[in-house]
Amino acid sequence: MFTFNYAEGASNGMVWLVWLAVFVALFLLNEISRRSKIMGFVCFVVLPAVLSVIWFTVMKDTTYTDWFHLAKVYSSTAGCIGFWCIRHLKGKNKRTGKEWRLSENKIALCFPPLILAINIAEAVARDFEVGGLYAVMAQDITADAPVMLMGGAWNYMNAIAGILNIIIITGWFGICLRKKTDKDSSRDMLWPDMLWFYVLAYDLWNFAYTYNCLPHHAWYCGFALLLVPTICNFTVGKGAWLQHRAHTLALWCMFAQTFPMFQDYGMFRVDSTYNPTVYFVVSLLALVANVVVFGYMIYKVKKTKRNPYKGELYSDLAAYKKIKALAE
Numbered sequence: 001m002f003t004f005n006y007a008e009g010a011s012n013g014m015v016w017l018v019w020l021a022v023f024v025a026l027f028l029l030n031e032i033s034r035r036s037k038i039m040g041f042v043c044f045v046v047l048p049a050v051l052s053v054i055w056f057t058v059m060k061d062t063t064y065t066d067w068f069h070l071a072k073v074y075s076s077t078a079g080c081i082g083f084w085c086i087r088h089l090k091g092k093n094k095r096t097g098k099e100w101r102l103s104e105n106k107i108a109l110c111f112p113p114l115i116l117a118i119n120i121a122e123a124v125a126r127d128f129e130v131g132g133l134y135a136v137m138a139q140d141i142t143a144d145a146p147v148m149l150m151g152g153a154w155n156y157m158n159a160i161a162g163i164l165n166i167i168i169i170t171g172w173f174g175i176c177l178r179k180k181t182d183k184d185s186s187r188d189m190l191w192p193d194m195l196w197f198y199v200l201a202y203d204l205w206n207f208a209y210t211y212n213c214l215p216h217h218a219w220y221c222g223f224a225l226l227l228v229p230t231i232c233n234f235t236v237g238k239g240a241w242l243q244h245r246a247h248t249l250a251l252w253c254m255f256a257q258t259f260p261m262f263q264d265y266g267m268f269r270v271d272s273t274y275n276p277t278v279y280f281v282v283s284l285l286a287l288v289a290n291v292v293v294f295g296y297m298i299y300k301v302k303k304t305k306r307n308p309y310k311g312e313l314y315s316d317l318a319a320y321k322k323i324k325a326l327a328e
Contacts, residue, residue: 001278002219008267018268019224026228030247033080034237035186037088044080044250048073051254063257066142071122073253079115079246086111087177087187103177103189112191112242113172119249123209124162130213131155137274145264147216150274154283158208161283164290165205168198168297170308174315176327178240188240192323193312197296199230199241201289208286212279215272217256217263225252239323 004015033043055063064070086109089102102108134140134151171193178188203226210222229244237244256263263269272278300306300313314320 001273001275003271003273005267005269005271008269010267015219015268015270019219022220023224023228026225026248026251027232029251030228030232030244031236033247033251034188034240034243035184037084040080040084040088043247044077044084048077048250048254051258055257059258062260064144064260066144068122068126068142069144069253069257072119073250073257075115075119075122076246076250076253079112079119080250082111082115083189083243083246086175087189103175106173109173109175112175112189113169115246116169116242117166120162120166120205123206123213124159126213127155127159127162127209131159144260145216147214147271148274149213149215150276150279152276152279154208154276154279155212157280157287158205158212158283161201161205161287161290162209164287164294165202168201168290168293169194170297171312171314173310174312176324178326179328184236186237188237189243190239190323190327191242192239192320192327193314194241195314195317195319195323196234197293199233201286201293203230204286204289208283211272211282215274216269218272219270220263221252221256225249239326 004010004012029043033040086103090100092099130149131151131153134149137148137150140147140149171191174191174193176190176192178184178186178190180187207218207222207226210218214221225248228248229241232244233239233241297308297313301308304313304316306313312320315324
């Protein structure tokens with residue numbers, strides 16, 4: 001599935017150690033940024049503001065300038081800022097004296113599914129683009145580093161999977177905050193209706209996307225980057241997968257914009273094997289998973305008569321109840 005850059009002196013053990021370092025660093029940075037209100041602000045407001053100046057001045061000839069990388073770094077950062085506001089903004093109405101919280105505003109709760117859908121749609125557009133432009137394997141004309149793209153049926157399969165992944169986003173008005181405890185005072189943004197089967201369908205789709213369209217980045221931004229929020233979601237940060245995903249994605253994109261040489265050149269670059277069978281199987285798994293979850297959503301809608309976009313669809317499931325029990 002992957003080809004290590006042995007020509008530069010890399011070994012299996014060395015590349016795995018670097019992958020592990022990326023994984024651990026992202027996990028720890030997510031913990032720091034989610035558990036501290038101040039560090040969250042520093043990581044997703046102050047840091048990207050400073051880095052943006054650097055990217056467009058002293059690094060303008062070396063950092064990524066293509067539309068997709070720029071859209072990804074700023075849309076993921078916008079998501080982190082929005083989630084930070086939902087978690088922490090509150091005040092008092094001067095006229096009535098009543099306290100308000102942004103997390104209780106229904107318009108604000110439309111932001112998480114919107115930013116998630118936008119991020120998925122960006123990747124869907126790229127899958128369609130690669131499928132159309134690179135039906136014959138060729139060098140990526142938009143990339144800032146040499147990389148071959150191999151378009152095929154897998155791009156269209158995965159694009160359809162991505163569209164389904166947008167459709168199966170349910171229950172956003174049920175988004176709530178984690179109650180403070182002695183062990184965790186993060187006030188994570190919980191999404192009880194976004195359960196393990198959605199996370200699995202998303203991970204398979206997104207990995208297939210990176211493998212199809214970023215074959216020289218999928219080892220890190222596909223494999224490692226997807227695994228961090230998923231593991232966090234089922235361990236220390238239960239129920240806040242989207243928040244973990246946004247944090248780790250934004251942090252990784254900022255790193256990649258600042259140090260593009262890390263994954264583009266040298267011994268730590270890892271490429272796809274460009275095996276059409278692997279491409280097809282990866283995208284087929286993503287499509288099947290999303291079709292299954294879509295079918296399950298339709299089944300639940302018919303059985304419960306609930307509207308998945310106006311209310312919560314999976315509130316009768318034990319997994320949902322475990323997450324809801326963590327909320328304020």
